[in-house]
Amino acid sequence: MSPLYPLLLSLAVIQPTPDPTPNVNPPAQDPARPRVTLPPAMPWSGRSEALIAKPGDPWITPAEANGFTATPSYDETHAWIDRLVAASPLLSREVFGRTSEGRALYAVRAHRGAAGKPVVLIQAGIHSGEIDGKDAGLMLLRDIALRDKADLLAQVDIVFVPIYNADGHERASPYNRPNQRGPNNPGERSTPQGINLNRDYAKADAPETQGMLALLRRLDPVLYLDMHVSDGFDHGYDVTYTFAAWGTYTQSPAITAWLNGSFQAGVDPFVRRMGHHPHFYPSAIDERDLSKGLRFASEGPRYSTGYGDYARIPTVLVEMHCLKPYRQRVRGAYAMMEGAIRQTARDLPALRAAIAADRAARPDTLTVKWERRTTPIAQVPFTAMAAQRYRSPASGEEELRYLARTEETRVPVIGQDAVAQVMPPRAWWVPASATAVIARLDLHGIRYERIAAPREMTLDRVRLSEPRLGPVADGRVMLFAGGFHHAPETALWRVGSVRVPYDQPRGLLAAALLEPEAVDSLLAWGFFPEMLQANGAMERYASVPMAEAMLARDPALKAAFEDRLRHDPAFAADGAARLAWFVARSPYADDRYLLYPVGREVEGR
Template sequence: MHIRHRPALAAALLASATAAVGQTPAALSGLPAAILPPALPWSGASERLIVAGDDPWITPAERSDFVTTPRQAETRAWLERLDAASPLISIETFGRTGEGRDLLLVRASKGAGKDGTPKPVVLVQAGIHAGEIDGKDAGLMLLRDIALRGKHALLDRVDLVFVPIYNVDGHERMSRWNFPALRGPLEKGYVGNARNINLNRDYAKADAPETRAMIALLRRLDPVLYIDCHVSDGFDMQYDITFTYAGWGRYAYHRATADWLTERFGPKVMRALSRAGHIPTIYPSPVDTRTPVSGIRQAPEGPRYSTGYGDFIGVPTVLVENHMLKPYRQRVLGTYVLLEAALALAASDGDRIAAAKAGDRSSRPATMLTRWQPAAQPIGWVERFRGIAFDTYRSPATGRLEQRWTGKPVTFRMPVIGQEPVETVTLPKAWWVPGEQVEVIDRLRLHGIDFETTASPQRAHLDRVRLREVAVQPAQDGRLPIKASFDHEPVVETLPAGTVRVPADQPLGLLAAALLEPEAPDSLLAWGFFPEILSAPPRAEDFIDAPLAEALLERDATIRTAFAAKVAAEPAFAADGAQRLAWLRERLPGRDRFHHVYPVWREP
């Protein structure tokens, strides 16, 4: 079928499914009701947050009865009108997208505190995945009620900084075919930005202009609380508003902020949501969506994610994951309740949060977990998990059994699948980065990691890392990641002037380790920042290298023994002269200084 026919196909599919359930297209939210599972009936006290249809400050989502969400221009116009009406509201641009659109933030503030110092900031962002846009419409409602409807006391001890649309370019690519499992709004934005980079995989490598702007904003504000609003995928269940933190709190790299989140934030917000008629829980990340009773997964997180990044920089960070199959209206109202409760708690717990942040930033861990695997036994159980029943049917499309959710509530005992460590690295005193690695040094500077640049050559005892079993991974978010095994060897190097030394003893030492330790899963090496080390080394003709390899075997007993063992164990290797010579070439004196050599040294 030609591409020009696909819009007609989409319209026909929608019309067919619509007719099957007797609805008009205007009544639909995303996919037709014939495809999405049944929605559970719901009503709650949070419905009182919705204003009357003739209210002059009704938000665009409220006006549509939460069927649609406004585009960027309408969102901005509404906010600018609110800014003009209230001295508590101000708008600014903090960056631009790849396609040149403004990145907007809204500050709700009563000004500095009594002592003249700025108040702590709660930073809330919506639309990092632009189809998951609940936070935008909830934030508009909350800003209105703070500015004009008597909730200004929320600003007595904190400021709210709200980013209504983080991934603006993706947001403006609205379609009812984006995020098809989400029950509303009718049209949704796209997951990636203009370059199809998933911004919630970009915090560590920071390739996107949006990410770079957000990191700069985080450094400027240093918020007491950072909230990232999403909508989940997974399986059907009764819970509507779910949230979590880095490593589910259990596996966080920094303990003080994680403890505040689990001990203070979680219980407070759970109570507020329950009182408002919602059914909250900690985000149940499924081990297997096709078999929900397999369990929910909890694991460490790297700094590619907002929550992981917040953990590594010592900022309490919350991931909101509203349940995809709950109606948009219900999800938006639950998000409003969560944000309001979060503001109130941040105001009352300001000193506690500041102490937790300071404690994390003063910690100097000696090791860092880099690889883990699912624990052999559950680490806990949810005794009465509130799920939804399903049956199966034979799909003519897939030829296999597929799920069909019934909408009938069930409860069952759900295992929590944790992780156990596989690899932990001991952190060095420092890392040394060659001055020519400008892209890496740019990332260190962007993240605010301290480093010093040498003015003269430095001779040092260092740890050099060689890669083996290197495998380039499928393209992801604008990069070609790699996986490898590593050999460490002590060397004495004279490093030229202009080399950068990154000490581990600094507030962001753990983030430096996550970016520069070769074994770290979100390291710049793992993201493919050093493609030059994958190039084949220069080589002489075989009639030169073969005698050199013979001489190497004759004089080096260790290499001779390893070579003989490999020949005996691997018949394909034994029969392939090119492979045999390549293996020996890598062990000849004067090896290439680039090939499979990590160009960052570690200072033990």
């Protein structure tokens, strides 16, 4: 039986109840431009309504004050936080980084009692159009600092990042996030540099990411909550969350077992008591046909959850449901935050033991390729939205028209199978010239030793075949290869080169970044463009007689050349390509062409 199955069966189905104050949030759009019509919102109410400050309250948040129609700007948010910090000895604020446009990235710490307590880190606005966590976090900070929630600080400190993608936050528009029901001024998903911060953890190109990685290293949180709002289809749940595919494909099995067990067992009942409807985050294989199933997949370290899995940081991605009203979503985000903090504090010894166990582990293999299964790993109950099917004159295809009622069904869960693995070496050797790669090791807190004298080493080296450039993704051109060919090679490693041992707490993260076959390796993210450039071009007056001599003295080479001519007409018609073929097989060839610059120390592994 899949370890996922008992968890999925334990997720209760709760029917919505009427909300006396539904929030429609009509955006302030230009009436002359087309407007999006969203599916109808169901009425809803719950105990979390009591969390909202009354009109006239001196500590009402900006979103509460405007009835959750809009979210405050960067300046308005931090002005409100500054006033709250000044009013409470429990709060302090710091700058942990800056954006590409120069905005400060702020973190607010809530602390009471002894120093050195473990930290729960909560971030909002990594996708700044998905800003529910910010407005919920302001309410929670207020209630901790000035009202009845200071008990949350008995066992842990809370560090809250209200706006992670601050530049994108300030590019607010009613035309951002058209699939989302409020607020009427969401920000943009990516940064002005075109980087999706939740695809940047591994490569760490954005200044925002570099600031966050430094904060993670310093705080070493026992829980990291990443607050989002979903895309995708309509369904009956308003608070959904996920972590490392719920344990099926985890790199941190002890941490994921705690999340799958204690965390879920404590958080879900709390969120339900507040009137919300939690569920694992449902990602549909086909959003117009749920019978095809919900997708569970491995997560690489480009994502917050995947990064936490490789770095042994308990990480939970929270996805409020985009089609629920903003007022409801903010209250659900508050309930999720509070429930997560309380359960973490309640079961802190077991969580710390799980973290220690995973950081002490040194797995023998790293899966580098997965394929979707053809059969389900489970069949689970699911509260879907009723819908009518019709043929659209616009798309010409069958579409869904959601109705304002739920229906109970069962859906398959489709997982993955591991189809390729590598064995991490004893250590990796990174040349001194790879300065950007060494800088990433520093950002990730990966330990290494720098050599002070040249050293000749025989290492496993990897050469690519059939390289091809992929699409532009988050500011980089990705690199793929048809094959990775390993062979021992003796070479001189120059002063300043670094040896990265696998035997360290972040050894598996090092493997995910430095093993060339890994899906989020720095090679795949285009950190070594120089290996795609063949040097040593030769003038034709030198290469032509050399090629003729090679043909005359080497029958096997001549046969291979003639075979290539017969089977590749384009090659046969290209004189320069033909001569390059001979140069590549001569002593003048560039031996660094397609050679991965990082060496693998496999002796003793």
